[in-house]
Amino acid sequence: MNQKVIKHIKAKHITWYITEAAITFAVTLLITKDAHISLTITFAEAITRIVFKFLHDKIWDKINIGESKPTTEFEI
Numbered sequence: 001m002n003q004k005v006i007k008h009i010k011a012k013h014i015t016w017y018i019t020e021a022a023i024t025f026a027v028t029l030l031i032t033k034d035a036h037i038s039l040t041i042t043f044a045e046a047i048t049r050i051v052f053k054f055l056h057d058k059i060w061d062k063i064n065i066g067e068s069k070p071t072t073e074f075e076i
Contacts, residue, residue: 021046 028038
């Protein structure tokens, strides 16, 4: 992938995480009517999501679904 595509993907992910956090904050604020509780829930949810996304990616890095395995045989 070229650098422009990588920057686009990173920007898209960052803006989506910000959007998710804003939605979580807004919904919890509507329910709790307490900004402190809403911020606490928003941060806890964001940290939890980041940790589980990291773990999920690590697990998927070890799984070879649809990927060809490298061969150790050589043709001369």
